[in-house]
Amino acid sequence: MTKLLILSVSAGNGHVRAAQALEATLAQSFAPHTAVHVDAMAHVPAGFRKVYTDWYLQLVNRAPELWSYLHQRTDVTPHHAPSQRLRRGIERLSTVALVREIRRAKPDAVICTHFLPAELLMRERNRGRLECPVWLQITDYDLHNMWLVPGMTGYLAATEEVAFRLRARGIPPERIHVTGIPVMPAFSEPDAPEVAHAACASALGLDPARPVLLMASGGAGVGDLPSMVERVLALGGDTPFQVIAVAGRNAEAHARLEALSQRHPGRVVAVGFTNEMHKMMAAADLVVTKPGGLTVSECLALGKPMLLISPIPGQEEHNAGFLMEESAAWLAYDAIGLDYKVARLMADPAKLAAMAARSRALGKPQAARAVLQRVLGAKE
CATH class of the missing domain: 3.40.50.2000 (Glycogen Phosphorylase B;)
Structure with missing residues (x-):
């Protein structure tokens, strides 16, 4: 029996709904395997949650031109760039409780429907503190740089074009799988x-x-x-x-x-x-x-x-x-x-x-x- 941990982020509803679809489908058709769904935003400080979720929603609604600029800039910013390292450092400091919750769950495998928990678990795996496989479910019909988290066990893509883009941006082909985006049963x-x-x-x-x-x-x-x-x-x-x-x-x-x-x-x-x-x-x-x-x-x-x-x-x-x-x-x-x-x-x-x-x-x-x-x- 496999204990599956599904990690989402409630920045918008889509990442959470994909996680809920996986949880419901496993309960319906994959007994005796079990799943636990955790919203990462339930285990971070209120200030970080407000910036990560509320600020995002306000930005796309009130200043779409600024969001468009940020989206384009971050898509061409390498993971090793100082700005990206700073961002990940702030996220690590703000997600100590989340990492603790993940360790407490002791899953046999993890599926992330957002790149934030995937990046945290990449660090955990690199430091030998997490041994189970981690999968990343991409929830759009295009690929942004933020989804290119190195070292995932597998990348689950919506379409062949998304898979092509993953390969073109350096993800090993054997780790890419075209599954579609999960929907409720x-x-x-x-x-x-x-x-x-x-x-x-x-x-x-x-x-x-x-x-x-x-x-x-x-x-x-x-x-x-x-x-x-x-x-x-x-x-x-x-x-x-x-x-x-x-x-x-x-x-x-x-x-x-x-x-x-x-x-x-x-x-x-x-x-x-x-x-x-x-x-x-x-x-x-x-x-x-x-x-x-x-x-x-x-x-x-x-x-x-x-x-x-x-x-x-x-x-x-x-x-x-x-x-x-x-x-x-x-x-x-x-x-x-x-x-x-x-x-x-x-x-x-x-x-x-x-x-x-x-x-x-x-x-x-x-x-x-x-x-x-x-x-x-x-x-x-």
Whole structure:
């Protein structure tokens, strides 16, 4: 029996969701092996956590141009550069409790869904204080320098291009494995798409015979979610489409969406925080979302066409580029573009069907299983 430690960082939701997907898949399909998921940010000082998580989110939302510059600069800064050594030194001083927690867990193998714990464990391995294998799961569809942590047992990549980039930047080919990005087991259920679509639409009180738009986020240049929904409801068309709007933990947005649903009976389903995003996606003909690595992986797993909005400079822009190159998504640069492209796509079922086919071809719904088979097989 293998005891697996999964380490994430709650800087955004994607790294945590990938870890949760691995944990859930192991519990469902890999008994008697066990897993413990630890969020690194739960074992660091409050000041470090605030800088590492809150500051990051504020930066990408309020100063995207500055974040873009930092993203580009750090991508070309070598690991041995003074600035990188200083950064790692600050991180080591701030993560003493985390390293202690990792030692206490005594895992047989470790999977990191963020580069921070991977860098800490690299130092532990180099100093002979950790002997178990450490794997690094990359959670985007492009490669940034920060993921190039030397000495990992294996690197788990989303696509062949990410694997190519790893090799091109010096990672030994035998340590690189294309698995996809882990998604929760609910996104890999084998129901036929048309059956899942009809059943999930009906369960939400929607008409399965009418098109459904899922809107999951707002952002800079596009507007807040209730405003976005109000605008698209005003779009013309022979068959007015229905909207599922997911506000998450934003109580104010959820209340405004509930008011919209009262003014547009039968056309809007307002959703707050939910653990059933797979059902919302299954019911949708088109998903409007930011191109975070985990979100788009879930859409691909279910074969959903996407209209992408407000990509974070750097990693999300590269995710969007990948999806558009592969004809699985369009990108709306601003509010006017959003309105135009929603109207155009929702009026063109053939185009949506073609995008959905490309999305399904790219999807890796069994990525979590592939990762665990690789890690546990290598361990055994």
